[in-house]
Amino acid sequence: MSTPAPRPRIRLDKKDAKKGDLVEVKALVSHIMESGQRKDKDGNLIPRKIINKFTCEVNGKVVFACDLEPAVSANPYMQFKFRAEESGKVVLTWIDDDGSKIVGEDQITVS
């Protein structure tokens, strides 16, 4: 079964922060989040295919992570905050059941 190529959408509430500021991240990725509990027309279970892990790293340090279950909606949405300590890359990673990764990036400047 082919799914459309996942395309993360990331929003930071600020690109420039002062040290210690809270930065809010909103992130969306297109994904079916097939629960593994639905049946197809012939009564066979449709195999599970979900994003099971999400992480946010800032400058290589994990600031937030989440383990997802099939009860998270399709096109999973994540909103969270982190404390700005240093400038660097904000890297968001979604890990699929099949081991594939979807990665999205943004940048934060801390003064």
Place this chain on the structure above:
Amino acid sequence: MTMTVSRREALALSAGAVAVLAFGSAGPAFAKNDSDDLIKAFTGGKTPTKGKVRLDLPDIAENGNTVPLAFSVESPMTDASHVTDVLIVADGNPRAGVATFHFSPRSGVAEAATRIRLAETQNVIAVAKMNDGSLFMDTRQVKVTIGGCGG
């Protein structure tokens, strides 16, 4: 004139009348799913205290397939005192697990939001684990309705 109904029309309606949920047929109300087991595994058998965690969910779900969920946990989020994990379970879904969130002092605050699937009216439970091993919880009921007829 008398309205005639085609077989196709009647079938289309039967299918359309039942909310199509990602879990498939919700079936009869689940007496109990594995929510207690998941909480026990997360807490190591300790009973969480009510408080410190605030769950935010709508009273009525607009759409059981995508119900906004947000939570926040009171904590200074310092090296000395912070939230490490928050477990979210739903006691009326076929399976209780929803998500487990992981925080560190770098998170700054222990709050997050996502969107979840609820097969029917049920309780959503959040359990927060602190770095000292203490546990806190909150529960919110969300109504999932057939809808229609308003106005």
Place this chain on the structure above:
Amino acid sequence: MPTGRNATRRDLLQFGAATAAALAAAGLDPGGWTRAFAQQRVSEADLLAFQPVGNVTLVHITDIHAQLMPVWFREPTVNLGVGEAKGVPPHVTGKALLESYKIPAGSPLAYALADVDFEALAKTYGRVGGLDRVATIVQAIRAERGDRVVLLDGGDTWQNSWTSLATKGQDMVDCMALLKPDAMTAHWEFTLGEARVKEIVDSLGFPFLCQNVRESEFQDEVFKGSTVVERGGVKVGIVGQALPYTPIANPRWMIPNWSFGIREKELQAEVDKLRAGGAQLVVLLSHNGFDVDRKLAGRVSGLDVILTGHTHDALPEPLKIGKTLLVASGSHGKFVSRLDLDVRDGAVRDFRYRLIPVLADVIKPDAAMAATIAKHRAPHAKMLAEEVGRTETTLYRRGNFNGTLDDVICEALIAERDAEISLSPGFRWGPSLLPGQAITREDVYNATAMTYPAAYRMAMTGARLKEILEDVADNIFNPDPYLQQGGDMVRVGGLAYTIDVGKPIGSRIGDLTLTRTGQPLAADKDYTVAGWASVNEGTEGPAIWDVVFAHLGRKKTVAPTGASTVKIVGA
């Protein structure tokens, strides 16, 4: 609110005094101003008489449901309140309502507010509403109060007549533009679909306020949440609140990218923002429904006035919750609310209120509005006037359970769609018809015109039928107002049941019986059910109005007695 009922009583007394004083000042008999006119017609001047007060005048109209022309409108006999709302306004009807507000029987206000002697009083006072009459009232108030006037439309304006359906709301948009409202909010507007709503809003010329409507993905604002106008030297902040449960009560597929909800936290932020920006008066233009607004008034601070809508309640006096005044202005163009406020130092120091009944035979139509209405109706007028049947009894819809108009629709569904049971939505819109009256196509459209009219036919088990009735009942009778969606109980044909409104979901509905056979419904047996207004996409079947036309064409005359198949307990 533990002392809710006591507080309400006390407030009522206070407001009663205020109103009596206002009327005395206006040269009318205090406490019984209508008595003098009970047996004779009133004048336009009488209906508009008002001793002005203060520096701001709020004029509120709501839930017109696209009724451009005067109509008959019978108020409900049954409007049950639950929890803290049990037995308190607006859950007081008929004689009890008139007595609690000391409104003389037979007066114009009694005719407008209660079902008591409806048929006789209808002959005395005539039809109500008509947007050209509303225009006359608005102009008169503006002429008197100049730049102090704020005109607000609570929504349910663009849909539920034939012309509004045929023009996708354009007739209403063009007519309302003549009134020059300062803002509106919405509910049934959304059944025109996202694209059409956006198209209208872009060229509306005044703000379409919905603080609680957000784009589903990132929760961005779709419409403005609030606006500020300056009137009488006062900065007035207005927040709009669309029906929070629009995607549940109406088809979600028509507005797939928008999310609603009460959004109390965001509302509080909006109010605080207005206050911080210098607003001295903050008004919530709400389509929440009365009980939701009553609860909200006790939880959101900084609201001076809530102009409520959605549940079609009309109250002769504002209800005060804490510092917030709740105004309920009825529906179908039947009333215009005028609330004069004396705002000083950022607070309401004094106020005076009048619920003006729009008696169509008393208020003269405004010529410009009448011409615009006529222009929009002209292409359809001949068709709309066609007689499709007659009624020997009053046809009305409003009430928690089947009205006689619903009985006609339910009977039509069973007969024309060859069903055992019929279901018809508990919409609160739809005017009334008097005994002996011809039923025109327009009358049928006024009770059915909407964008998802397919009359389906399908098999449902007894268990499924009970589940549907339980679900709808909980949306009306849940003791927590935030779990109520407004509307009335789903109407039924061919089915009898008992409802205990005081019980929780799952145990309110019992004794389900197929009336044709007198047999109890079997949980696992299939029954053929016909209905309309399904919120599910792809529902098929003829439009409900065609079903009713076909039925009336064969019956010629209807005479529903109003005998109910629903037994109510616990109310």
